[in-house]
Amino acid sequence: MTSQWIALAIFSLTLLPAGLAMASGWAPRRLRSRLTPVRPRGWAFLALYAAAPLNALPRLTHAASEVVLASTVAAGVIAAAGCVAAAAITMRSAADTAR
DSSP states (O other): OHHHHHHHHHHHHHHHHHHHHHHTTOOOHHHHTTTOSHHHHHHHHHHHHHHHHHHHHHHHTTOOHHHHHHHHHHHHHHHHHHHHHHHHHHHHHHHHHHO
């Protein structure tokens, strides 16, 4: 139980602010050239963050096993979508800079 609280706190302190900042269009100047499509990357970060509370909160509230299973599946699907989006954005920006 403690490890889930710790992981949820770490994800909330790292991915959530970074994802919100990037989704609003902000990125540090020195990283802006590497994060060219800033907003889509921010949304991918937010999708990855959404997996943490979806997975942890039902377990921490001792929900029924069906609810825990459904939320874990939903978290996995959302995390996979965030990873695919991040990979597609990276590949597309690499192809654009190669031209």
